[in-house]
Amino acid sequence: MPAPASSSPVPADFPATTASALIAAHGGRVTRTRVAVIEALQGAAHPLSHDEVGVALTDAGIAHDRVTLYRALEWLVDKDIAQRIAASERAWRFEIRRGGEHRHAHFHCDRCGQVLCLEDVPSDSKPALPAGFELDRSELVLHGACADCGRRGLKMEAR
Amino acid sequence: MPAPASSSPVPADFPATTASALIAAHGGRVTRTRVAVIEALQGAAHPLSHDEVGVALTDAGIAHDRVTLYRALEWLVDKDIAQRIAASERAWRFEIRRGGEHRHAHFHCDRCGQVLCLEDVPSDSKPALPAGFELDRSELVLHGACADCGRRGLKMEAR
DNA sequence: AGTTTTGATGCAACATTGTAGCATTTGAAA
DNA sequence: TTTCAAATGCTACAATGTTGCATCAAAACT
Helix, strand or coil, rough: CCCCCCHCCCCCCCCCCHHHHHHHHHCCCCCCCHHHHHHHHHHHHCCHHHHHHHHHHCCCCCCCCCCHHHHHHHHHHHHEEEEEECCCCCCCCCEEECCCCEEEEEEEEECCCEEEEEEEEEECCCCCCCCCCCCEEEEEEEEEEECCCCCCCCCCCCC | CCCCCCCCCCCCCCCCCCHHHHHHHHCCHHHHHHHHHHHHHHHHCEEEHHHHHHHHHHCCCCCCHHHHHHHHHHHHHHCCCCEECCCCCCCCCCEEECCCCCCEEEECCCCCCCEEEEEECCCCCCCCCHHHEEEEEEEEEEEEECCCCCCCCCCCCCC
């Protein structure tokens, strides 16, 4: 349940902690699906694919439709509550946007496909662009092998 | 298997100019499809999607199969003749690897989806990674609006 | 609390992008 | 020329999103 606005003087850009508050602050309807999606993303140690979010919802006992999930994620990105990452492979990864404009790089393991956040590696380069271009954001993705996989002499697939 | 070094004194890492030479230097068979794909990539002003390469082949009068094209591109990436870029959207983009290890950033227009090379913006950051991680390469993709699109007040889709 | 409005959902159907298996063709080595 | 693995071209299928539309329900309004 969203807290009555009267008793919660929280500006829309305040990094609200609860899913409900986040949704309400952006003028959306607080539904079970959206709440569960946000909580799944907030609780994740790394950016989640659409499919991983789906599994999280199922685990939480929230019935959901594939399309609804896509739309919930799309809405979150649109409201800048979450962001998409095109790390590699064909599926998007989603991640909650934490306070402010702090953008960090990501690491994609070319062996297992896992993606993780490199919180201390900034992704905010603002190089000079050709005339007429406008820069919105920069996405830095590092590729290689993660610790779990190691690179045991196997040639990595250039995926 | 690699071509017999005896008859072709061209080291595999030599920046051969012709498609045929490139292919042969990597021990591949020189087929019309591969030659045409390489020439399409070499002649392109920006990284091409699988589909764009297909159009180029058709324009060049080279009949081809969708799957063959995927496999030709896969082979080029495997041989490090070309590289894949996950700029955004769901389709890969392909680009010829020019001499040496020079890696540059790319710009993705969130309005028209076009991707272009930023030859003077390097993409070679080598930040410290957690223990056990191995870095292979870094991919820097800038997002925004290109000059053609401009950002005419329209909200960009966060694609 | 009941009604209304419209945003959100669920379903079916479709689109795009990429892979796998296998019979056939063909580049180039012998 | 002959030979044979490498490439190709099907067909089928898998994975990931998207569109349209009828239905449901969150929350605003009596």
